[in-house]
Amino acid sequence: IAAIELPNNQWDDLMKILLNNVTNTENSQLKQAALTAIGYVCEQIDPEILTSQSGAILTAVAQGARKEEPSQEVRRAAVNALYNSLEFIRDHFEREGERNYIMQVVCEATQSTDVNVMVAAFECLVRIMQLYYDKMSYYVEKALFGLTIAGMKHEDEKVALQAVEFWSTVCDEELELASEAIEAAETGVQPEHVIHNFAKKALPEILPVLLWLLTKQDENADEDDWNVAMAAGTCLALLAQCVEDAIVVPVVSFVDSRIRDEDWRSREAAVMAFGSILEGPDQKMLSNLVNQALPVLIEMMKDSSPQVKDTTAWTLGRVSELLIECIKPEVHLHPLITALVYGLKDSPRIVSNCCWALMSLSDQLGNRDVVPPTYPLSGYFEGIINALLTTSDRSSNESNSRTSAYECISSFVAGAALDCFPSIHKLTVTILERLELSIQQQNQVVGNDDRLALAEFQSNICSSIIRKLRSEITPFADRIMTNLLAMFSHSNKTATTMEDGFLAVGALTTALEGDFIRYLQAFAQFLYLGLQNHEEHQLCAISVGLIGDICRALQEQAVPYCNTFMNMLLQDLQSQVLHRNVKPAILSCFGDIALAIGGNFDTYLEVVMLVLQQASNMRAADQRNYEMIDYVLALREGILEAYVGIVQGLKTGEKAEALTPYVNQVFIFMQTVWNDPDKTENSIRSMVGLLGDLAEAFPSGQIRMFLLQDWVTAVLKEARTNREMPPGTKEVTRWAKAMIRRATTQ
Amino acid sequence: RYKASPLMQMSLEESQEARRRRALEEQQRRRRDFTDHARRLVLYQAIKLSDE
Numbered sequence: 099i100a101a102i103e104l105p106n107n108q109w110d111d112l113m114k115i116l117l118n119n120v121t122n123t124e125n126s127q128l129k130q131a132a133l134t135a136i137g138y139v140c141e142q143i144d145p146e147i148l149t150s151q152s153g154a155i156l157t158a159v160a161q162g163a164r165k166e167e168p169s170q171e172v173r174r175a176a177v178n179a180l181y182n183s184l185e186f187i188r189d190h191f192e193r194e195g196e197r198n199y200i201m202q203v204v205c206e207a208t209q210s211t212d213v214n215v216m217v218a219a220f221e222c223l224v225r226i227m228q229l230y231y232d233k234m235s236y237y238v239e240k241a242l243f244g245l246t247i248a249g250m251k252h253e254d255e256k257v258a259l260q261a262v263e264f265w266s267t268v269c270d271e272e273l274e275l276a277s278e279a280i281e282a283a284e285t286g287v288q289p290e291h292v293i294h295n296f297a298k299k300a301l302p303e304i305l306p307v308l309l310w311l312l313t314k315q316d317e318n319a320d321e322d323d324w325n326v327a328m329a330a331g332t333c334l335a336l337l338a339q340c341v342e343d344a345i346v347v348p349v350v351s352f353v354d355s356r357i358r359d360e361d362w363r364s365r366e367a368a369v370m371a372f373g374s375i376l377e378g379p380d381q382k383m384l385s386n387l388v389n390q391a392l393p394v395l396i397e398m399m400k401d402s403s404p405q406v407k408d409t410t411a412w413t414l415g416r417v418s419e420l421l422i423e424c425i426k427p428e429v430h431l432h433p434l435i436t437a438l439v440y441g442l443k444d445s446p447r448i449v450s451n452c453c454w455a456l457m458s459l460s461d462q463l464g465n466r467d468v469v470p471p472t473y474p475l476s477g478y479f480e481g482i483i484n485a486l487l488t489t490s491d492r493s494s495n496e497s498n499s500r501t502s503a504y505e506c507i508s509s510f511v512a513g514a515a516l517d518c519f520p521s522i523h524k525l526t527v528t529i530l531e532r533l534e535l536s537i538q539q540q541n542q543v544v545g546n547d548d549r550l551a552l553a554e555f556q557s558n559i560c561s562s563i564i565r566k567l568r569s570e571i572t573p574f575a576d577r578i579m580t581n582l583l584a585m586f587s588h589s590n591k592t593a594t595t596m597e598d599g600f601l602a603v604g605a606l607t608t609a610l611e612g613d614f615i616r617y618l619q620a621f622a623q624f625l626y627l628g629l630q631n632h633e634e635h636q637l638c639a640i641s642v643g644l645i646g647d648i649c650r651a652l653q654e655q656a657v658p659y660c661n662t663f664m665n666m667l668l669q670d671l672q673s674q675v676l677h678r679n680v681k682p683a684i685l686s687c688f689g690d691i692a693l694a695i696g697g698n699f700d701t702y703l704e705v706v707m708l709v710l711q712q713a714s715n716m717r718a719a720d721q722r723n724y725e726m727i728d729y730v731l732a733l734r735e736g737i738l739e740a741y742v743g744i745v746q747g748l749k750t751g752e753k754a755e756a757l758t759p760y761v762n763q764v765f766i767f768m769q770t771v772w773n774d775p776d777k778t779e780n781s782i783r784s785m786v787g788l789l790g791d792l793a794e795a796f797p798s799g800q801i802r803m804f805l806l807q808d809w810v811t812a813v814l815k816e817a818r819t820n821r822e823m824p825p826g827t828k829e830v831t832r833w834a835k836a837m838i839r840r841a842t843t844q
Numbered sequence: 845r846y847k848a849s850p851l852m853q854m855s856l857e858e859s860q861e862a863r864r865r866r867a868l869e870e871q872q873r874r875r876r877d878f879t880d881h882a883r884r885l886v887l888y889q890a891i892k893l894s895d896e
Binding site for chain 2: 324328329331332370373408409412415447450451453454457497498501502505506551554558561565594597598601604608636640643646647650686689690693739742743746787826
């Protein structure tokens with residue numbers, strides 16, 4: 099009620115009453131309730147509303163939190179209220195005298211005999227470190243080092259957890275400040291804040307405690323539990339990123355002494371410590387260690403303890419993701435892959451981690467863009483895929499194990515080399531069989547969501563296979579399209595199932611090119627449904643992109659469908675329901691259509707040019723509305739892509755003359771984009787291309803006056819000299835300059 | 845953040861979002877290939893050379 103009334107200048111005496119209930123009563127329950135209420139009010143209310151009373155509030159709260167307070171319940175309520183007020187009392191905290199008093203009260207509360215007061219006090223210290231890192235140097239040195247190290251060793255786990263959290267927070271803050279400092283150095287300015295390197299200074303004292311806490315695992319902990327060993331592991335990983343090389347020697351010494359211990363807790367803690375420091379220290383420093391550790395880790399995938407195997411699988415995932423150069427294919431790959439494939443038969447968490455490790459190997463050793471004749475994973479490809487297929491056939495998805503297996507298969511297909519294609523052909527048959535089964539089973543009510551998710555992953559693997567095999571997919575194309583069409587016409591389909599199916603169709607258009615025409619009539623009805631589904635904007639956006647794919651594949655064969663495409667796209671643009679983020683893609687799509695059907699686009703020229711003109715007038719009225727600014731920038735990129743497609747299409751179709759009435763409109767728009775300080779690099783690149791296209795379309799001096807404007811020269815110069823430009827911009831600029839020279843000198 | 849692996853933590857929605865993003869990037873690349881001005885520069889230079 100206070101949160102509603104106080105900002106409206108109502109209930110003026112509330113704080114006075116609450117403060118009175120704290121300071122002028124012997125009733126400790128009333129004190130507690132009043133302190134709790136004060137804390138909540140301070141947490142919710144804009145500090146400006148209670149500025150005049152903030153001193154009195156702080157005094158009352160601090161008084162309740164002092165060690166002299168006889169009731170520990172009252173003290174806890176006061177420390178909690180202080181926690182909730184920490185932002186509210188910012189002005190007081192800035193003043194040294196008041197800050198010293200607050201810190202003294204909180205530090206004393208960490209020494210209470212009541213565990214709940216201690217926990218609340220450590221929570222306060224964590225929050226203070228987040229909010230006031232800049233002001234902490236003196237207190238860390240004088241008190242917080244000692245208090246938090248004692249706290250981490252406290253027998254009560256709740257206290258220890260908060261004390262560990264304090265150091266995780268220090269690391270978080272220092273990592274954030276380090277990243278700010280790098281950014282500042284790049285832009286040549288002074289960083290706003292100073293890094294005090296608390297973590298580095300505290301390392302000799304906190305590291306042994308953290309390593310000791312790693313051995314305090316709870317044997318029966320499940321994924322949702324949080325205990326000191328987990329907190330220590332998290333803190334250690336952050337510490338490694340923060341202090342970098344300094345952590346390596348002491349941790350390696352701990353690992354050496356524990357990794358072969360009879361007690362599983364020691365072995366697990368050793369592997370956990372090793373896995374936690376793989377990000378932060380210098381890669382060269384880690385490289386030797388990883389080389390020595392890999393055979394041991396691989397062997398530990400057969401450990402008798404499930405906890406040790408789980409942590410080992412996670413560590414192998416970290417090695418594969420972060421330190422791939424340490425894995426020597428001829429030495430490590432065979433035992434590593436054997437161990438990971440072996441792990442795919444284990445418990446769900448281990449399965450997920452093994453999938454992650456395998457996926458990292460595939461992503462880093464494979465190539466998605468180029469298909470080399472062979473690659474280091476070729477010899478293992480079929481075995482891995484078969485093991486993953488078995489895993490993905492499990493009935494449960496606990497710990498995301500089944501999803502991980504599907505993601506991993508998709509990744510392996512995407513990165514595969516040419517000598518893996520026979521295995522991909524076999525995989526295609528299996529996936530199609532599974533997709534057929536999933537579609538048949540969609541009618542069954544039990545576990546329906548699960549089946550739909552399966553169909554989505556299977557469609558996704560189809561997409562990866564099609565993208566990889568390109569024209570080699572042709573023998574499977576009929577069966578793929580039959581399945582996808584059955585999926586689209588199914589009554590139980592969802593928008594996301596349709597999306598994944600549409601993405602597979604998009605991949606098929608690129609692979610089959612003109613041959614896709616034989617499916618278009620059957621597919622068009624579903625595409626139209628997607629375009630008209632304004633509530634499901636993601637599906638609508640994919641449908642719009644698919645029109646582009648179809649047009650690029652079919653070229654002039656798409657002409658009979660273009661009237662319907664254009665009508666639906668124009669309706670989408672006018673829709674008040676459709677999410678605006680789809681609209682830039684629709685404008686780009688006009689360009690795709692024009693480029694594909696060339697001179698045939700002149701039928702739509704007048705209306706499209708009018709739409710583009712209207713879209714060009716869109717501005718972000720409020721310069722603080724960043725979403726709107728981004729939207730306008732995206733819209734402008736869409737407009738530029740539309741103009742590029744239209745100019746190139748009509749030029750190719752020998753109808754460039756039809757553009758004459760619109761040249762002025764296009765140049766005015768480009769000048770507006772150029773004058774915008776927020777313009778994107780992509781828009782400059784497109785603009786340079788468009789200038790070249792226009793010059794090529796009017797080579798005999800017809801638009802000479804436009805091309806000779808000063809800002810046009812400035813655009814070309816920016817594109818040539820700005821290092822932030824997307825790849826290929828220099829070549830586009832050279833071409834545009836050549837075209838402009840020709841169009842202005844003849 | 846404890847023993848976090850991207851696959852274990854990935855929700856179905858995030859997975860779907862990643863697929864959408866990849867597809868969009870692919871589409872952008874295809875569009876760029878199709879309107880490839882750099883390719884047009886090569887063509888133009890080839891024609892110019894043959895004219896000379």
